[in-house]
Amino acid sequence: MVTSVLPPASDPNSMHETLVEFPDNLLLIDLCGEYDRNLAEIEQKLGVQIMRRGNQLAVVGEEAAAGEAVDVLTALYKRLETGKSVEHADVDRELRMGGSEDGTGSRDGDQLEMFKGGHVEIKTRKKLVEPRTDAQKVYVTSLFSNELAFGIGPAGTGKTYLAVAVGVSMFIEGHVDRIILSRPAVEAGEKLGYLPGDMKDKVDPYMQPLYDALNDFLPDKQLAKLIEDKRIEIAPLAFMRGRTLSNAYVVLDEAQNATSMQMKMFLTRLGEGSRMVITGDRTQIDLPRGVTSGLHDAERLLKSIPKISFNYFTAKDVVRHPLVAAIIEAYEADV
Incomplete structure (x- = not known):
C-alpha cells in the first residue's frame, strides 16, 4: 500500500490531497461499501471528500482531517485483509478511535x-x-x-x-x-x-x-x-x-x-x-x-x-x- 501526499500550501487550512493505493480491488469495493456508504460516512464525519481513481482513493480536505481519513481507511482495509467484514459499527469505531487499531485481530489463545x-x-x-x-x-x-x-x-x-x-x-x-x-x-x-x-x-x-x-x-x-x-x-x-x-x-x-x-x-x-x-x-x-x-x-x-x-x-x-x-x-x- 503506497501513500502519496501532495505538498501542503503555507496556509494550514488549505485543501490537501492524499492518494492512497489499495492493491486488491475486491477488498477496495468492500471498503467503500454499498453505494459508497462507508466513504460517505467518513466524508461526513471528517469534512473531507473522497474520490475513487482505479485502485486508489484520493482524500481531499484540510491536512489534519485528510490524514485522519487516511488512517481510518487504512485500518479498515487491514481489517478486510484479515478476512473480517466492514460494517457500519466498524467504520464508527475507527472514526472514534482515529484509525488506531492495528487491524490484525491477532490473538495468542489466552x-x-x-x-x-x-x-x-x-x-x-x-x-x-x-x-x-x-x-x-x-x-x-x-x-x-x-x-x-x-x-x-x-x-x-x-x-x-x-x-x-x-x-x-x-x-x-x-x-x-x-x-x-x-x-x-x-x-x-x-x-x-x-x-x-x-x-x-x-x-x-x-x-x-x-x-x-x-x-x-x-x-x-x-x-x-x-x-x-x-x-x-x-x-x-x-x-x-x-x-x-x-x-x-x-x-x-x-x-x-x-x-x-x-x-x-x-x-x-x-x-x-x-x-x-x-x-x-x-x-x-x-x-x-x-x-x-x-x-x-x-x-x-x-x-x-x-x-x-x-x-x-x-x-x-x-x-x-x-x-x-x-x-x-x-x-x-x-x-
Whole structure:
C-alpha cells in the first residue's frame, strides 16, 4: 500500500490531497461499501471528500482531517485483509478511535493476550465484539485485568453490553464456571402494580436487558440449557443475600438503584476465583427521595483500594442513535 501526499500550501487550512493505493480491488469495493456508504460516512464525519481513481482513493480536505481519513481507511482495509467484514459499527469505531487499531485481530489463545499491539476484541459464540471508543477499550481491558471493576456513565455507552460479552468470553474459555447477572428490582419512576405469574414472571421484566445481551452472544438453545442448568443465573439483587459466589463472573447492573446496604451485601459476596463488575448511571437514580445510592457510596469508599478499577464514560461514548448523545449532553448542560 503506497501513500502519496501532495505538498501542503503555507496556509494550514488549505485543501490537501492524499492518494492512497489499495492493491486488491475486491477488498477496495468492500471498503467503500454499498453505494459508497462507508466513504460517505467518513466524508461526513471528517469534512473531507473522497474520490475513487482505479485502485486508489484520493482524500481531499484540510491536512489534519485528510490524514485522519487516511488512517481510518487504512485500518479498515487491514481489517478486510484479515478476512473480517466492514460494517457500519466498524467504520464508527475507527472514526472514534482515529484509525488506531492495528487491524490484525491477532490473538495468542489466552484472552489476556488480546491487548498486544493495542487491539482489543471479545470472542463469543455468536459474534466478535470490539470496543468502539477509547473509554470502552480501557473498560474492556480492565474487566479482564481486575477482579472488581466499575463502569459508570450514561445510557448507551455499552457498560452492560461489554460486561456481559466479557463474561460470556471468560465462560466459554473456561476461566469461570458460571455467569451471574443481577439488577435491583426498582421501578423507573412509575408504579406498575402487582404483576401476574410466579416469581420468575414477576422479576423477568426487570431483567430483560440482561437477557437481551445474552441473546446477542449465545445461541438460543445453548442459552436456555445453561440457564436451566444454573450455569447462567439472572436474578434480582435481593436474591444475592447469604450467598458466596465462587468461580463465577458476576455483574450488577443499574447499581445506582442499589441502597448502600445492598451494595455492601453484594460486594461481599465475591468468592475465590470470581470476578465482579458493577455498572451504573449516576443520573438515573430511581430510589426514594432521601435514600443514598449504593453506587455513590462505593465510589467514595473504594477508590483508594488497589485492584479495584473505576471506568467512566461520557456522552462521547454513546454508541446508540446519535440523538441519544445529543439528548444526554442537553440534560447535562441543564444541571
